[in-house]
Amino acid sequence: MNYEEMDKKLKGCLKPERYEHSKGVELLAVRLAEKWGADARKARLAGLLHDSAKNADKESNRLIIEKIGADESIKASPSLWHGPVGAHLLKEDYGVDDAEIYDAVYYHTVGKAKMSLLTKIIYVADALEPGRDAYAGWTAACREKAFENLDAALLEVADRTIKSLIDRKLKINTGCVDIHNEMVEKLKK
Numbered sequence: 001m002n003y004e005e006m007d008k009k010l011k012g013c014l015k016p017e018r019y020e021h022s023k024g025v026e027l028l029a030v031r032l033a034e035k036w037g038a039d040a041r042k043a044r045l046a047g048l049l050h051d052s053a054k055n056a057d058k059e060s061n062r063l064i065i066e067k068i069g070a071d072e073s074i075k076a077s078p079s080l081w082h083g084p085v086g087a088h089l090l091k092e093d094y095g096v097d098d099a100e101i102y103d104a105v106y107y108h109t110v111g112k113a114k115m116s117l118l119t120k121i122i123y124v125a126d127a128l129e130p131g132r133d134a135y136a137g138w139t140a141a142c143r144e145k146a147f148e149n150l151d152a153a154l155l156e157v158a159d160r161t162i163k164s165l166i167d168r169k170l171k172i173n174t175g176c177v178d179i180h181n182e183m184v185e186k187l188k189k
């Protein structure tokens with residue numbers, strides 16, 4: 001499947017605003033990959049396809065989560081399912097068979113410590129693509145920060161996520177806490 005075919009297929013699977021967001025993530029991920037020396041082709045595909053399972057049927061996503069043996073904290077939060085499910089379907093639905101893209105899509109919402117450069121880029125691009133600016137006052141400045149110091153932007157995105165989960169009295173997945181701890185330590189040096 002070539003890029004145009006993937007793009008067309010994705011458009012048919014997502015609500016219009018989710019498709020627009022995906023295109024925003026794709027563009028920002030490519031720019032960040034060029035800036036930080038990641039593979040721009042992989043960034044383009046991971047950005048485009050990261051939310052491919054977002055608007056899928058909840059029950060079919062649940063079955064895939066069971067099948068791939070996602071950890072308990074992911075299983076308990078349906079809003080986290082689309083990352084691992086999207087990663088699982090990359091090969092089957094889009095013919096993308098690549099471990100780095102799989103990892104970036106899998107962890108784009110949950111996050112984790114010791115992320116690869118590509119996974120970091122997708123994690124921050126998901127939060128910072130320009131379409132997010134209408135919902136949050138901090139994303140434009142943080143987007144600029146991502147071009148100066150990717151780890152500092154990563155820390156801010158993880159911390160904003162933690163704060164927002166606290167404010168909404170929701171469970172905090174350990175991935176963003178792990179990012180916080182790792183980046184605080186790293187940026188101190």
Ligand SMILES: [Fe+2]
Nearest residue numbers: 050051108109
């Ligand atoms: Fe997502």
Ligand SMILES: [Fe+2]
Nearest residue numbers: 021050051126
């Ligand atoms: Fe997204």
